Structure formats: structure tokens, C-alpha cells
Amino acid sequence: MLEIAKTDVLKSLRRDNPWWDASYKVPQSSTEKKRAYFGPFSALALDWSVRRSTILMGPRRVGKTVMLRQLIEQTTTEGFNGQNILFVSIDTPLYSGMPLSRLIELFEEETGHNPQERRIIVFDEIQYLKDWEVHLKVLTDQHPNTRFIASGSAAAALRLKSEESGAGRFTDFFLPPLTFAEFLAFRELEDDLINAAPLGATKRFSTPDIARLNEEFIHYLNFGGYPEAVLNKTIQADVQRFLGRDIIDKVLLRDLPSLYGIQDIQELNRLFTTLAYHTGQEVSLDGLAQSSGVAKNTITKYLDYLEAAFLIVRVRRVDDTGKTFQRMRNFKVYLTNPSMRSALFAQISDGDDAMGAMAETAIFSQWFHSPLRKNLHYARWKKGRSDLEVDLVRVDPARLKPTWAYEIKWSDRYATDQPGELRGLIEFAKRNFESGIPAGATTKTITAESEIDGVLIRHFPCSLHCYQVGKNVAEGRAP
Numbered sequence: 001m002l003e004i005a006k007t008d009v010l011k012s013l014r015r016d017n018p019w020w021d022a023s024y025k026v027p028q029s030s031t032e033k034k035r036a037y038f039g040p041f042s043a044l045a046l047d048w049s050v051r052r053s054t055i056l057m058g059p060r061r062v063g064k065t066v067m068l069r070q071l072i073e074q075t076t077t078e079g080f081n082g083q084n085i086l087f088v089s090i091d092t093p094l095y096s097g098m099p100l101s102r103l104i105e106l107f108e109e110e111t112g113h114n115p116q117e118r119r120i121i122v123f124d125e126i127q128y129l130k131d132w133e134v135h136l137k138v139l140t141d142q143h144p145n146t147r148f149i150a151s152g153s154a155a156a157a158l159r160l161k162s163e164e165s166g167a168g169r170f171t172d173f174f175l176p177p178l179t180f181a182e183f184l185a186f187r188e189l190e191d192d193l194i195n196a197a198p199l200g201a202t203k204r205f206s207t208p209d210i211a212r213l214n215e216e217f218i219h220y221l222n223f224g225g226y227p228e229a230v231l232n233k234t235i236q237a238d239v240q241r242f243l244g245r246d247i248i249d250k251v252l253l254r255d256l257p258s259l260y261g262i263q264d265i266q267e268l269n270r271l272f273t274t275l276a277y278h279t280g281q282e283v284s285l286d287g288l289a290q291s292s293g294v295a296k297n298t299i300t301k302y303l304d305y306l307e308a309a310f311l312i313v314r315v316r317r318v319d320d321t322g323k324t325f326q327r328m329r330n331f332k333v334y335l336t337n338p339s340m341r342s343a344l345f346a347q348i349s350d351g352d353d354a355m356g357a358m359a360e361t362a363i364f365s366q367w368f369h370s371p372l373r374k375n376l377h378y379a380r381w382k383k384g385r386s387d388l389e390v391d392l393v394r395v396d397p398a399r400l401k402p403t404w405a406y407e408i409k410w411s412d413r414y415a416t417d418q419p420g421e422l423r424g425l426i427e428f429a430k431r432n433f434e435s436g437i438p439a440g441a442t443t444k445t446i447t448a449e450s451e452i453d454g455v456l457i458r459h460f461p462c463s464l465h466c467y468q469v470g471k472n473v474a475e476g477r478a479p
Helices: 006-016 038-045 064-077 100-111 132-142 155-165 180-186 210-223 227-231 233-237 239-260 265-277 285-292 296-308 339-344 355-365 371-375 423-432 462-474
Strands: 053-057 085-089 119-124 146-152 170-174 195-199 202-206 282-284 312-318 330-335 376-383 386-396 401-407 439-443 448-452 455-461
Touching: 006 085, 006 100, 038 053, 038 064, 038 170, 053 064, 053 132, 064 085, 064 119, 064 146, 085 100, 100 119, 100 132, 132 146, 132 170, 180 210, 180 227, 180 462, 202 462, 210 233, 210 239, 210 339, 210 355, 210 455, 210 462, 227 233, 227 239, 233 239, 239 265, 239 296, 239 339, 265 285, 265 296, 265 312, 265 330, 265 339, 282 285, 285 296, 296 312, 330 355, 355 386, 355 462, 371 376, 371 386, 376 423, 386 423, 401 423, 423 439, 423 455, 439 462, 455 462
Parallel strands: 053 146, 053 170, 085 119, 119 146, 312 376, 401 439, 439 455
Antiparallel strands: 195 202, 282 330, 312 330, 376 386, 386 401, 448 455
């Protein structure tokens, strides 16, 4: 069998690990902005008191590789020996099929460091190595003074493998798409558009310019989930070319087929395109199967694959008492990144029919890093001949009772002219909440309160609420 020359592998490793050179200094040009999650991630990854490997998960193009390199740059700046740091991108063709242990042997041979000293070893895009979880668990056990950090874009698949084979040895860290708060910070607009005030254990926020905040919110919907798009006007001008093709070509045509052996790629592509266009809408397996002509069990697998690549997330339905259904026949599908829709189709503007669904997708995406996300649902039930719905319901897992609920609207009329049109929210609150516990509904610009049939409803601007949820979740507070 033909083998790749050792000299070529070492040349590639040296190129990707410039800190092996004793004269290495972090480049002055290294000015990438740090994600809000950088602090918690670095604290977890470099916790030397626990023998664990950290698995950094998240969709493509959200900044995982940049954050890994920022971590290395920070540690070298703080005095960590660069010759004790290894960075390897597993999807590099030169390393195809090469065991992790062999890469570490070459690392030790090339730098001559003491393997018993503290080391940092990073494996980027680790899902491309077959049985990676077995290899990494063995290495974690063998090298107690080495902190192993692995990253990958197939989040659900990585989590499944880490739970199955890495119990007690792997800790997951999820990096979501850019939150609206991070988007404003990256654009250096946060201080101008947001005022913060403490409120007990959390914070509450206001804005001096709701019109400008709404403009930025629409920019966020169009390109704001991707850090590179926020900082690059060329990409902003043509997100379909720079990011849309990346989603289709790299995820649907390469990542998923290689990981799961998918045969009919175009069938999967058509399903994803349909779901992306209708993000935030309720779907059913029966409906998807009938409209596509694809068997329900195949549709289920495709949905699993798309969720594994962190392109979509399914949200369970509850009834008017907050109880889930035994079988998930109907559910909502959201894009994990609202700007993915613009990258695939066309940019959205204020007044478009899709604004409501996109606002709903954006707010839901702010919750992705929160442990509360698994307790978020939507409610839908029949009353007479009508179907009533509430967009977002949080169910207490201990009591199995709803604790709050709100509707996501991109309009002021529900707070001024027609608050009674929030019929589903009103009925749900009357059924589940004690008197005085408010329900909520977002608006376009208005902050107000209204009372309908004894139900107190708080109205608050959608863009400001989106900022608040993302900011509080990223900083570890309850939104």
C-alpha cells in the first residue's frame, strides 16, 4: 500500500504549528474579535484539575477554528511553551486515516518536548477520523497532563459518540451561531444602541433608538449569524455566493454523505431547501412524505442527519396544558442560524411576508446554548373548529407545568389596535397561569402592557428581546 512521506506530514504539521519555533510571537495582525463564549470555553478546556477532553461542537462557519487558534495564541502569550502545543486539522488529506497516536508521536519527535509535561493538543474537525471517540478516550487515559480539545461540525453525531464512548472523559461545549448581542458587539454598535440595568440576578435592557436597532436586527437576519460575514462587506453583498454554496457543497454534498453514507443527495437537498424556506412553520411526517414522495422512515433519517449537522432543530409540540404528545407527529423545524435562509435564497427586508417567521427563528436561535432549550416548546390545540397556537412555551421539567409563554410578532398592532387577536396566548394563560403572572408578546417598536379577559400581557420590542436573550444566555444568566 502506498504511504504518504513522513517528511511531507512533518512539513504540514510545522506549517500549522508556527509556535514550535522558539522565536514565535503572536502576530500583531491577529485581531479577530473574540466570541462571547471564548471565556467559558477556555476555562473549561484548560481546567487542569480534571482529566477530561473537551469537545467543541457547532455548525460550520461559526468560528470554531478561529476560537481554537485564539486559545493557542492566548496561552502562548501567557507563557505556555509553544513546543508543547499541537494543532491538527483532521480533514487535511495528508492525515487521512492516520491514527491520532501517530500524529502525537510525530509531534513529540519533531519538537523533542517532554511528554510528561503539561501539553495542549487540538484536533480540529475530528469527525473525519473513523472511531475517533475510541482513539481519544484512550489518549485521555494515557496522558493525564495533556489537555485534548477536539472540534467538529456534526454536533449531534459528536455528542452521541462522546456520550457513548467518552462517559467520564469528554465534556461537550457548544458554540452556537453568532447571537444578536455578539453581532452588535462585532459591529461596535452595542454601546450606542443598548442600555443595561441590573435587575436582581439578571439584567434588563433598553434602547435609545429602536428604529436603528430594528435596522440592525434585519441585517442580523440576513448575514449576522456568521462572524466572517459581519466583518466582511464583500461577503455581505453576496451571501448566496460565499455562504450559500458553502452550506450546500460542504455540508449537504460532502459532510453528511461521508458521515452517513447517504445515497440520494439531491433528495436530502430538496428536503432541506423546503424546510429552510419555511423555517418556523409546523410540519408533519405525513405531510413531508406526501409532498416529497419519500417514505416516512427515510424522511425521519434525513431530519436526523440535518439535525446532526446542526442545520435544523426540531421543537416538540405541547397541548393547551403544556403536556407533550407521546408520538411527535407534528413539530416545528427551525434553521439554527436565521441568516442561513438569506444565504440560500434572497435577503429579507422589513415588510416581507417572511419577517414574522424569521424573527421567530432568530429569537429561538438565541436559546441554543442554554440548558433551558430542551424545555422550550410551542403549543397548538383545537378549540371548537379553530386551531390555537402559542409560539414559545417553557415547561418546568420537574412539575411538567408551563412557567411562561409568549407570542413572537413583528407588528405593533397587537399591542395597540388588536390585543384581543392574541387569542391562543390568552386562552393558554387563563388555563395555566395564576392571576397576575403575565404572558408576553413581542412588537416591532412598542413597550406596553394590556389586559384582556383578566390576562396581563406584556408587550416588548422583538429586536430588543432577541438581544436580551442572547446576551443573558452567553453570560450565564437567566434570560
